[in-house]
Amino acid sequence: MLNSTIETILARSSIRAYDERPVEETKLAELKKAALASPTAMNRQNQRFVFVTNRAVIDSIDKAVVDGIIASGNAAFAERIRSRGGKTLYNAPLFVGIFSAPGHYAGVDAGIAVENIALAAKSLGLDSVILGMPSAAFSGEAGRELAASLGVPEGFEFTIGISVGYRATEKEPHEWDESHIIEVK
Secondary structure, eight states: OOOHHHHHHHHOOBOOOBOSOOOOHHHHHHHHHHHHTOOOGGGOOOEEEEEEOOHHHHHHHHHHHHHHHHHTTOHHHHHHHHHTTTOSSTTOSEEEEEEEOSOTTHHHHHHHHHHHHHHHHHHTTOEEEEESGGGGTSSHHHHHHHHHHTTOOTTOEEEEEEEEEOBSSOOOOOOOOGGGOOOOO
């Protein structure tokens, strides 16, 4: 009854703990293709995909996220992060940051791309968690410097990210509520 794409969609869940195995080069290549195959409004392709596998760089981004959250003054959010061990990228061996040129559909385009990456990852035997929190690392002058150090062109802004790797925990996909569907016939 279901096809493999639907099965992948229904099996995916947000994983917040990863083991140390790196993502193989062949799988990285497939994830990059999935990112680049994402449709964009008017085919503008105004995104840059930063694939980070260097542990020290991932850890520095993670620290910048935590520092940004603490600096925001949102004590409840900071405490939530502390309760998770102070990790926002969850020790994944791959972080992909999606940076967009400003534009009306930048967020929509990035959302499509991050979902492509998440589903491609699941289909390759990997897991993921989609992340908005890294925006705290890429704001202000320090954030622009961090983005530049990653090779992000000037004028591109962090839009969304995703951590990818081999799960170190079990988590069932979320349940859905069919009352959220509105049918117009």
